[in-house]
Amino acid sequence: xxxxxxxxxxxxxxxxxxxxxxxxxxxxxxxxxxxxxxxxxxxxxxxxxxxxxxxxxxxxxxxxxxxxxxxxxxxxxxxxxxxxxxxxxxxxxxxxxxxxxxxxxxxxxxxx
Numbered sequence: 001x002x003x004x005x006x007x008x009x010x011x012x013x014x015x016x017x018x019x020x021x022x023x024x025x026x027x028x029x030x031x032x033x034x035x036x037x038x039x040x041x042x043x044x045x046x047x048x049x050x051x052x053x054x055x056x057x058x059x060x061x062x063x064x065x066x067x068x069x070x071x072x073x074x075x076x077x078x079x080x081x082x083x084x085x086x087x088x089x090x091x092x093x094x095x096x097x098x099x100x101x102x103x104x105x106x107x108x109x110x111x112x
Contacts, residue, residue: 002093002096005093005096005097007096017048017051020032020052021051021052021055024052024055024056024057024058024061025055025056025057026057027057028057028058029056029058029061030058030060030061030062031061031062031063031064031095031096032052032056032061032062032063032064033063033064033065033066033092034048034049034063034064034065034066034067034082035065035066035067036065036066036067036068036069036070037067037068037069038068038069039069041067041069042069042080045065045080046079046080046081049063049065049080049081049082050081053081062083062084063081063082063083063084064082064083064084064085064086064092064095065077065080065082065084065085065086066085066086066087066088066089066091066092070085070086070087071087072087073087074086074087074091
């Protein structure tokens, strides 16, 4: 559904944080979404989000977290430092439908 609203989305999984940081330092990425499946997935997540922002060639990179371990009030996850916390798939789509994404699409930053 993210592609339907104009984003060039790629699903990447199965690699470690070092590989992610290398990729972010080599190519411009606008959003990194992280799915957290279990409570143990929260361990080290704040550090990972900080690394994403530090290593990215895009100084304005945004981070989105969601997944089955993210439930309840989204503001309880503020300590992680993500730009957006989605407690549902619908919440994640709201992030991608915000006005700033429409503006960037008009500027040619996204395929679609």
